[in-house]
Amino acid sequence: MIGLILILLLVLFLPFTVKIVERNLEIFLFMMGICAAWVSQILNLELWHKALIDPIKITLAVLIAGFLFKWLRVPLKKSIQRISQSVPYSLFFALVVIILGLLSSIITAIIASLVLVLIISVLELERKAEIKLVIIACFAIGLGAALTPIGEPLSTIIISKLNEDSFFLLRLIGREVILGIIMMGIIAALFVQPKFKNSSASLSSHDGETYKEIIVRTVKIYLFVMGLTLLGAGFEPFINTYVLGLHPNLLYWINMISAILDNATLAAAEISPAMDLETIKAILLGLIISGGMLIPGNIPNIISAGKLNITSSEWARFGFPFGLMAMIIYFIAIVGERLL
Template structure:
């Protein structure tokens, strides 16, 4: 148990405090996952086979979507420009936020983030509105991607750990996520304004095949490590988390703002938990994951390619995230979680 606690502390704090770990998170979690499974006494052939199989679908989805995005990036950019000029700007913004939110569950959160960057790079926006749109859209992508196991690592890990089918998360958190994505789209349409008199911006540079392949390999190692991590932490979960109130777990998971939510999901979720507890854990992770850049993969990709600083992101992400957290908490209280 002491060994697992040490590993948990390393997983929680090293990515946030050590730059080398932060920039090589996938490799770090791959190693920590194997170590946790070994220390937890659960490293066997069955777990190894599961860890090898879990990442396959999301890795293939990321690879295929990345290749399609590379091949059709210019056409997509022209289509975005033409479409944005034919409809009212607020409606276009709403469609972007809502569309990417739902599509992320199919094309993956990573590709949705790349499409978002392409769109924003072609829109006439002031810096403040560019950051605001990016943050809101990443909240939407982070929520929507959780609806299927191929959307993001968090959903892959949770579906696997619970031993459920493809529609499990759609049925569990869909009633919360779907309205949330739509409201985020409406909110973005109201607050993001076009910069008058500014022409179209230059598009983002095309990724190389090497970058696409490396990203796919990193996703495979990331999910492999999370599968191992989740299995290894089962004794900790059974000892300390199973009896906690869902209300407490919901707010505890605000640490997802500074730590990748898939890592926390792997450490926290257990088949022994009730549906309401898992709902509280997932909603807390999904919402707070959008508050700061390290909280979610789409944030990291978008901020990096658009040169958004941590302070710029926090200025928009923290108040929006806190407001969403409070709203969902009230809803959960009303329905009696």
């Protein structure tokens, strides 16, 4: 148990404090997963087979979607320009948030984020409006991607650990997620002002990705999910001892730590088949909502902030209070549903 606690501390804090670990997160988590499984004495052929198989679906989805996005980028850009000029901007903002949020479970959170960056580069919004729209859209993408095992690593890991079918998460949190995405679309329409930059300079930094970049990203996703599978299996003794007995409400708020740590990592460490659905739901909603608060919390945040040069302080000024309000609203809804 002491070894697992040490590994957990390394997983929680090194990616946030050591640059070389942050830049090589996939390899780091893969190594930590091996260490956790070895400490728990479950590093056997069966676990290796599972770790090799689990990432295949999401990896193929990321690879295929990456190629399609590269090939269709130019007509997609023209379509965005045409649609944005033919409908009111408030409606366009709402559609961007809602459509990307809902599609992220099919095209993956990564591709949804790249489409978002493309849309933002076409619009050339004033800085504050741009940041608000990006953050709201990333919250929606983070929510929607959790509905299927190909959407993002978090959902892949949960489906694998619980040995459930592909529609399990849709049944468990589909209503809450879809309503949340629609509400975020409405918020974008109401609170993002259609103010634009004076300069019409082209944003060359948002040019399409190379084939090498697509393949490298795909390999990283495979290693990332493989590492999380090993990590989750290795942490089963820790979960059974320290997490299973906690109240779902407490777990919900504890998972605000997802704002500074990748939520898939936390899901791998926390979720257990021994938990009831109420607890799993509280953990999952806490993770995917708070994951949008700060840049490191979610894949869409990292991609969008990196490509649009959004700083951590810029993100936090809007993302943290927005995410906190969403956490409170969802908490009231969860408690109310439980009481009914």
